[in-house]
Amino acid sequence: MVPEKNNTNIKISAILTKGSDIMPELPEVETVRKTLLTKLKNRKILSMDVYYDNIFEKENLAKTKKNIKNQTINDIKRRGKWLIFELDDYDLLSHLRMEGKYLYRTKNDVIKKHEHVVFNLDNNIQLRYQDVRKFGKMHLVKKEDLKTCEYLKDLGYEPWDKNLNPAYLKEKYKNRSHPIKTVLLDQSIIVGIGNIYADEILFLSKINPWEKAKNLNETQLENIIKNTKIVLDKAIKEGGTTIRSYTSSEGVTGRFQNDLNVHKRENEKCRICQTIIVRDKIGGRSSYYCPKCQKLNN
DNA sequence: AGTGCGACCCGAACGC
DNA sequence: TGCGTTCGGGTCGCAC
Numbered sequence: 001m002v003p004e005k006n007n008t009n010i011k012i013s014a015i016l017t018k019g020s021d022i023m024p025e026l027p028e029v030e031t032v033r034k035t036l037l038t039k040l041k042n043r044k045i046l047s048m049d050v051y052y053d054n055i056f057e058k059e060n061l062a063k064t065k066k067n068i069k070n071q072t073i074n075d076i077k078r079r080g081k082w083l084i085f086e087l088d089d090y091d092l093l094s095h096l097r098m099e100g101k102y103l104y105r106t107k108n109d110v111i112k113k114h115e116h117v118v119f120n121l122d123n124n125i126q127l128r129y130q131d132v133r134k135f136g137k138m139h140l141v142k143k144e145d146l147k148t149c150e151y152l153k154d155l156g157y158e159p160w161d162k163n164l165n166p167a168y169l170k171e172k173y174k175n176r177s178h179p180i181k182t183v184l185l186d187q188s189i190i191v192g193i194g195n196i197y198a199d200e201i202l203f204l205s206k207i208n209p210w211e212k213a214k215n216l217n218e219t220q221l222e223n224i225i226k227n228t229k230i231v232l233d234k235a236i237k238e239g240g241t242t243i244r245s246y247t248s249s250e251g252v253t254g255r256f257q258n259d260l261n262v263h264k265r266e267n268e269k270c271r272i273c274q275t276i277i278v279r280d281k282i283g284g285r286s287s288y289y290c291p292k293c294q295k296l297n298n
Numbered sequence: 299a300g301t302g303c304g305a306c307c308c309g310a311a312c313g314c
Numbered sequence: 315t316g317c318g319t320t321c322g323g324g325t326c327g328c329a330c
Contacts, residue, residue, distance in 0.1 A: 054306085054307095098307095099307095099308095114308095131307095132307085132308065132309070133306090133307045133308060133309085134306080134307050134308080135306070135307060175299075175300070176300080177300085177301090178300090178301080283302090284302090284303075
């Protein structure tokens with residue numbers, strides 16, 4: 001994917017680095033997936049310790065601990081922002097939400113404050129799930145139930161799915177009077193777009209975030225699809241590049257944004273027209289845009 | 299079905 | 315300095 005010629009000065013990258021500003025969207029989850037796979041493929045989970053029950057559904061926890069014993073990690077996939085650990089008889093779903101991370105430790109390492117789940121592996125390594133906000137979720141589901149389970153069944157198309165086209169979006173948006181910014185976050189239409197990238201996609205598409213989804217025309221829908229792929233592709237590429245510099249014991253890290261076009265740039269100048277970037281609360285979420293490049297049509 | 303919003307969390311940032 | 319308050323992220327569940 002190559003940016004349009006007249007956009008060559010526009011940065012569409014999201015730098016992955018260490019920092020406290022951590023919000024995994026699809027690109028980070030994909031990077032995490034690849035990194036975990038190199039360490040965990042064919043490793044057996046001997047047992048699992050849980051220090052904060054709400055990561056799982058409490059009522060299933062005892063059964064989950066029992067069922068995960070001696071299951072081998074055969075592969076790790078991704079669907080939207082969900083990580084899917086493919087085991088022998090089950091699939092382990094893991095959603096990092098805002099700040100979930102996986103760490104490699106040994107049993108001699110003290111369990112730290114925000115480490116909530118510990119997987120004891122067959123090579124004396126522990127895979128630990130750390131989550132300061134405790135928002136992340138995990139579910140162990142039977143393999144045959146994966147496709148139809150409640151966590152995945154309503155997810156929309158991946159950004160690169162060839163079925164994602166303007167006609168599909170037109171149909172999905174036709175009754176949606178919400179601002180497009182809000183509707184882009186709806187995972188039942190397109191998966192993987194979070195608050196940061198929604199702003200960036202709308203900026204590249206020159207669409208005002210307040211525009212009602214149902215009022216968008218075919219060209220605008222095409223631009224959303226095109227720029228969703230551009231923004232996410234680029235972020236995955238950057239993430240994959242940067243993560244290699246990490247110490248080998250860390251499977252996962254956060255992402256630090258330092259060259260976004262609009263997100264978190266309130267009162268700074270638009271990179272195209274120098275107009276001051278504004279911030280509005282849309283659907284309860286901070287939304288940043290250039291009022292000149294992203295004019296409201298109606 | 300679509301909409302609106304609180305709840306879930308807690309560290310950082312801010313106000314006094 | 316210290317203490318109290320607000321905010322933010324993604325998603326779910328509930329009321330309308």
